[in-house]
Amino acid sequence: MSSLSPETVQTVAGLEKYKHGFSTDIEQEFAPKGLNTDVIRFISEKKGEPEWMLEWRLAAYERWQAMEEPTWAKVDYTPVDYQDLYYYAAPKQKAGPKSLDEIDPEILETYKKLGIPLKEQEVLAGVEGASRYAVDAVFDSVSVVTTFREELAKAGVIFMPISEALREHPELVRQYLGSVVPVSDNYFAALNSAVFSDGSFVYVPPGVRCPMELSTYFRINASSTGQFERTLIIADKGAYVSYLEGCTAPMRDENQLHAAVVELVALDDAEIKYSTVQNWYPGDAEGKGGIYNFVTKRADCRGDRSKVSWTQVETGSAVTWKYPSCLLKGDGASGEFYSIAITNGRQQADTGTKMVHLGPNTRSRIISKGVSAGRSTNTYRGLVSAHPKAKGARNFTQCDSLLIGKDCAAHTVPYVEARNSQAQFEHEATTTRLSDDQLFYAMQRGLSQEEAVALLVNGFVRDVLQQLPMEFAVEAQKLVAISLEGSVG
Amino acid sequence: MTMLSIQNLHVSVADKPIIKGLSLDVPAGEVHAVMGPNGAGKSTLSYTLAGRGGYEATGGSVDYLGEDLLALEPNERASKGVFLSFQYPLEIPGVPALTFVRTALNAQRKARGEGELSAPEFLKLVKQKAKDLRIDFEMLKRPLNVGFSGGEKKRMEVLQMAILEPRLLILDETDSGLDIDALRIVSDGVNALRAPDRAMLVITHYQRLLDYIKPDRVHVLVAGRIVDSGGPELALELERSGYDKYLAEAA
Numbered sequence: 188m189s190s191l192s193p194e195t196v197q198t199v200a201g202l203e204k205y206k207h208g209f210s211t212d213i214e215q216e217f218a219p220k221g222l223n224t225d226v227i228r229f230i231s232e233k234k235g236e237p238e239w240m241l242e243w244r245l246a247a248y249e250r251w252q253a254m255e256e257p258t259w260a261k262v263d264y265t266p267v268d269y270q271d272l273y274y275y276a277a278p279k280q281k282a283g284p285k286s287l288d289e290i291d292p293e294i295l296e297t298y299k300k301l302g303i304p305l306k307e308q309e310v311l312a313g314v315e316g317a318s319r320y321a322v323d324a325v326f327d328s329v330s331v332v333t334t335f336r337e338e339l340a341k342a343g344v345i346f347m348p349i350s351e352a353l354r355e356h357p358e359l360v361r362q363y364l365g366s367v368v369p370v371s372d373n374y375f376a377a378l379n380s381a382v383f384s385d386g387s388f389v390y391v392p393p394g395v396r397c398p399m400e401l402s403t404y405f406r407i408n409a410s411s412t413g414q415f416e417r418t419l420i421i422a423d424k425g426a427y428v429s430y431l432e433g434c435t436a437p438m439r440d441e442n443q444l445h446a447a448v449v450e451l452v453a454l455d456d457a458e459i460k461y462s463t464v465q466n467w468y469p470g471d472a473e474g475k476g477g478i479y480n481f482v483t484k485r486a487d488c489r490g491d492r493s494k495v496s497w498t499q500v501e502t503g504s505a506v507t508w509k510y511p512s513c514l515l516k517g518d519g520a521s522g523e524f525y526s527i528a529i530t531n532g533r534q535q536a537d538t539g540t541k542m543v544h545l546g547p548n549t550r551s552r553i554i555s556k557g558v559s560a561g562r563s564t565n566t567y568r569g570l571v572s573a574h575p576k577a578k579g580a581r582n583f584t585q586c587d588s589l590l591i592g593k594d595c596a597a598h599t600v601p602y603v604e605a606r607n608s609q610a611q612f613e614h615e616a617t618t619t620r621l622s623d624d625q626l627f628y629a630m631q632r633g634l635s636q637e638e639a640v641a642l643l644v645n646g647f648v649r650d651v652l653q654q655l656p657m658e659f660a661v662e663a664q665k666l667v668a669i670s671l672e673g674s675v676g
Numbered sequence: 677m678t679m680l681s682i683q684n685l686h687v688s689v690a691d692k693p694i695i696k697g698l699s700l701d702v703p704a705g706e707v708h709a710v711m712g713p714n715g716a717g718k719s720t721l722s723y724t725l726a727g728r729g730g731y732e733a734t735g736g737s738v739d740y741l742g743e744d745l746l747a748l749e750p751n752e753r754a755s756k757g758v759f760l761s762f763q764y765p766l767e768i769p770g771v772p773a774l775t776f777v778r779t780a781l782n783a784q785r786k787a788r789g790e791g792e793l794s795a796p797e798f799l800k801l802v803k804q805k806a807k808d809l810r811i812d813f814e815m816l817k818r819p820l821n822v823g824f825s826g827g828e829k830k831r832m833e834v835l836q837m838a839i840l841e842p843r844l845l846i847l848d849e850t851d852s853g854l855d856i857d858a859l860r861i862v863s864d865g866v867n868a869l870r871a872p873d874r875a876m877l878v879i880t881h882y883q884r885l886l887d888y889i890k891p892d893r894v895h896v897l898v899a900g901r902i903v904d905s906g907g908p909e910l911a912l913e914l915e916r917s918g919y920d921k922y923l924a925e926a927a
Contacts, residue, residue, distance in 0.1 A: 623729065628766040631726050632780035632836065633754040633787065642779055646770025646819065 205468055206669065208438030211297045211408050215327070218275035220411070224248065227381055230275050234350045234384075237357050247370040247380030254374045257508075260537040261566045261598060264479060264506045267444055274382045276327040276409040290332060297406065298324055320400035320431075320658065321346060323387045325416065327409050330385045335399065342398050344428075345390040349417055352388035359390055363421055367450035367487040367514070375481040375508075379448040383417035386447070391426035391457075400656055402431040407467070407478065410439055416447035422457035424490065429460040431659055434467050434503070440476045442505060443468075447482045455490035455517065460498070462655055463511075464663055466670075467503035472561070474533030477505025484511035485541075488520035488549075496523040497540065498654045500663045502670040505534060510568065512541035515549035515577075522551040525654040527663075529644075529670050530563030530595070539569035539600075544580035544610065553584040556648045559595035560671060566598040573610035580610040588618040589647050591640070591671070641668035679704040679741060679875040680725075680844055686735035687717075687724050687900075694720045696900035697736070702844075705872040709886055709911060710879045712897035713919040718879045719763065721897070722848040725877075726760040727753050740844065754780075755787035757843030759836075761850055765829040768820040773832060774802065776820045777839055784840060805838040809865050826853030827862075834865035845869065845876040851885040863888030883915040899926040 218229045227248055231241040256266070278291055321335035323346065330348030339346050345356060352360050370380045387403045407414045422428055434445070445467060451459050461484075470477025480503075486495035497511040513522030524540035542551035551571065559565040565588065573580040588597035599616050621643060629639035645652070645667055652660050652667075680702040687695035695717045702708045712718050724731045725738065727750035738745040745753060768776055782792040793801070806813050809831050821829050830850060837845060847866065851859055866876070866889055878889055886894075886908070894911045896904040896919070903922050904910065 622766075625766050625768060627726075627728050627750065628762065629768070629776075629780070630750040631728075631754055631760050631762075632776075632840070633751050633784035634780060635749075635751050635783065638779070638783055639751075642771055642776070643768065646768055649770035 205438055207435035207466065208468060209300065210437035210439075211293050213291050213293045214279040215409055216277050216279050217273045217409070217412075220273055221270040222248075222272070222274055222382065226274050230382060230384060233275065233277070234353065236350075236353050239361065240353055243365070243370070244381050247377050248382075250371045251374065251377035251381055254371070254377055256374050260508050260568070261564060262506050262508060262535040262537050264535070265442065267442070267479065269378075271411070272444060273409065273412040274415070275384055276412045277329040278326060294326055297326075297408070298404070320402055323348060323401075323403040325385050325387075325403060325405045327384075327407060327412055327414060330387075339398070343392040343395050344397050345388065346401055347388055349386045349388040349419060350384075356388075356390070359421070360388065360419065363419055363450065363452055365450075367452060367485050368448050368483050373483060375446040376448050376483040379415045379417060379446050379483070382413075383415040383448065386416040386418040386449075387420075388418070389420040389428060389430065391422045391428045393424040393426060395423075395426050397426070397428040400429050400431060400658070402433065405432065405434040405445075407443055407445065408437060411441065411443075413444040413446065416445070416449075418447070418449040420450070420459060420461070421452045422454065422459045424454045425456040426454075427458045429462070429656060431462040431464070431656060433464045438468050438471075438476065442470075442477060442479055444479045444481070445504075447484070449482070449484040449511075451486035451495055453486065453488050453490055453493035453495050453520075456492050457490055458494040458496075459486065460496045461486070461511070462659065463499040463501070464659060464666065465499065465501045465503050465507075466666060469503050469532060469534050470505040472532045474505065477534070478503065480504035480507045480509060482509040484509065486511075486513045486522065487516065488513055488522060489516045490520070491517040492519045493517050494521045494523075496525070496654070498525040498651065499527070499538075500651075500655070500666065501526070501528040501536060501538060502666050504536070507534075507536040507538050509538045510540055512543065513551065514543050514545060515551060515580075516545045517549075518546050519548045519550075520546055521549065524551075524553045524555070525651040526555045527558070527648045527651045527667070528556070528565055528567075529558040529560075529667060530565045531560040531670060532563060533561070534563040536564070537566040537568055539567045541570040542572070542582055543570070544573040544577035544582070546577060548579045549577055550580070551582045553582070553586075554650055555586045556651050557586070557588045557597055558591065558644055558647065558671070559588070559597050560591035562594045564596045564598070566600060568600045570602040570604070571612055572602075572604040573607055573612075575607045578607060578609045580607075582610075582612045584612070584614045586614075586616040587647070589621060589644065590618065591621045637671075640671055644668075644671060677704045678702070680877070681739040682736070683739075684736040685724070685733065685738060687720055688732050688734050689720060689730060693734070694900055695724070698897070698901055700895060700902055702875045702877060704875050706892040707870065707876040707878060707889065709891035709894045710877060710897050710902075711881070711883070711894060711911060711914055713923065714881070716897045717900045718881070718897055719848060722760055722846045722877075722879055725846055726750060726758060751783065752787070754840075755784040759840060759842035759845050761830075761833040761837065761845065761847045763849040763852055765821050765833055767822045769822055770819055772818060773816040773820040777802065777836055780836070781839060801839060805835055808838070808868070809835055810861055811835060827855065827858030830854055830858065830862050831865070834862050837869060838865065843874055845874065847876065847878045847880075847889075849880060850878070851880060851882065859885070859888060883911045886911045896922055898922040
């Protein structure tokens with residue numbers, strides 16, 4: 188059978204069931220609208236930052252003003268009016284709440300609704316056998332709480348909001364901040380460097396295996412507000428850490444900007460596993476509203492035998508521009524990129540990775556699964572390159588695209604640059620349409636059309652889902668189903 | 677009690693009439709064979725009964741347990757007990773056979789207002805049925821039908837029947853692609869499902885399958901209509917003389 192029935196296409200094209208679309212009504216404090224040096228000073232002062240940080244921000248702002256917004260991605264959107272945004276929004280509260288009792292109950296309720304455990308005792312009293320994980324909760328521009336800090340501190344692991352790290356561990360932050368993604372790397376990174384508000388800071392000391400999963404939960408709540416997350420993770424020699432971020436936002440008619448920068452540093456024999464479940468509000472079926480997700484994520488595998496693994500499940504956002512990458516510098520360093528990108532309605536995603544082989548014997552592996560439905564556009568864009576010194580570099584890339592319906596599009600844009608003769612690169616790509624035969628087979632066994640689509644798509648993305656930490660894999664599997672559902676039964 | 681009653685059914689595929697006035701009654705507890713040459717409309721009949729898109733009933737009626745079968749979605753038919761064993765079972769990449777069957781069973785139970793089967797209950801059930809069909813349990817952890825041999829695929833169909841316990845079984849060319857050992861195992865599995873409240877429609881080109889699955893009635897389907905009906909002896913006669921007699925009449 189060549190094409191799906193119109194009903195199937197319509198069913199999966201429906202987008203109204205965004206489960207996290209509520210907003211929280213609380214008193215918030217804003218910086219004046221617009222972007223200028225005063226606003227940057229305001230943010231820096233609010234955070235009680237050292238002087239060098241302010242200067243760093245101002246320098247980034249100056250660079251940003253001289254730059255132009257990139258247009259090479261296969262996305263089309265209403266330009267952002269950078270003077271019509273709030274760059275800082277924070278729940279009104281006493282500075283730095285010390286315990287959960289001091290946090291606005293409305294915020295606690297928000298995270299409860301989202302299913303994010305903020306009370307350690309509740310996590311501890313949770314389902315038997317379920318593993319514990321620590322959470323840093325970022326609400327608009329500030330982190331509201333970070334759990335399990337004391338227990339982590341016993342292991343020597345630092346896990347705290349980056350704003351706090353700037354005060355408590357300025358030397359560490361200063362050493363690594365901007366060392367992976369330089370201020371002037373790209374337009375959005377420069378903007379982020381000037382105005383970033385909060386995010387997580389992780390440092391795992393030499394030889395330490397972080398005793399639990401770390402996670403940050405980003406929530407955009409306020410309207411007309413940009414979120415500028417900045418995350419910095421350092422795994423010292425022989426250290427291991429697994430980190431996960433989740434993201435949601437209320438349903439709003441306007442487009443909101445999320446321009447994040449994430450930097451990972453892996454020293455000798457260190458390993459970082461970074462997983463993302465991105466479920467920002469995607470806009471309605473006609474493409475009204477939704478988050479612009481313009482994100483720079485990069486890992487510096489500077490140590491020998493260091494390893495970084497990116498896993499992403501991208502189901503939300505109106506427009507996604509995101510390429511989590513690895514600079515493979517150390518001898519024998521390895522990078523992995525596992526991606527599921529699902530677009531529906533009018534969503535547009537241009538996402539992929541860069542694996543830059545700089546050191547000898549470096550290895551990388553890319554598995555990308557794109558699913559397009561409705562009238563969406565889904566592009567995989569990737570670069571694999573080998574420097575002349577990267578003797579024995581190896582890469583394996585597999586890009587699979589699945590199309591649901593006739594009005595969506597999938598594109599694969601792989602760039603490969605081997606500048607030495609000993610590099611071995613493999614690339615496989617497939618594009619298939621969701622099969623009517625398979626769909627009918629599943630329905631003949633009793634699955635509704637929606638259940639059948641969800642089952643088949645979950646099968647398609649299974650290789651990547653398996654890379655997620657257990658406790659998030661189940662959630663991600665449900666999310667895959669929901670993001671393709673017209674109505675949740 | 678008549679379980680399935682087809683009256684003067686007309687079906688077109690892409691505006692081309694394939695079934696042209698087919699009538700057939702299958703009572704509960706009986707096994708009916710539908711035999712016919714290539715292109716007679718055998719697969720069209722099974723797909724129409726299962727509700728596949730693109731198979732348009734342009735006339736006539738199909739009554740299943742007092743309901744208008746043609747008005748139901750494929751999954752509604754399934755949860756009401758209609759099971760089609762595919763001539764070419766589909767490969768479902770990335771979905772372990774266990775997951776597939778469990779999802780199907782629970783979807784049907786939910787539709788019937790029954791509770792879902794717990795994981796241990798389900799595993800116990802599957803293990804027993806797999807053993808009966810000589811299916812290695814490890815195979816059920818692999819994606820359904822992906823890389824399975826023809827015989828393994830057909831055994832997976834019978835396993836699904838045994839677990840889903842349908843009321844009306846439609847076997848579409850179940851013997852195709854089977855060697856003699858696989859045919860015996862599959863037939864044993866099907867025969868084990870014979871029951872007074874269950875009916876079977878065995879659609880086949882060759883008489884061979886009917887040596888293993890003994891029909892109560894045999895119908896001859898030629899050019900979209902049932903042109904002859906009789907007891908099991910009719911199948912043997914067809915084996916000797918072929919369909920030429922009927923084809924000449926139809927032409």
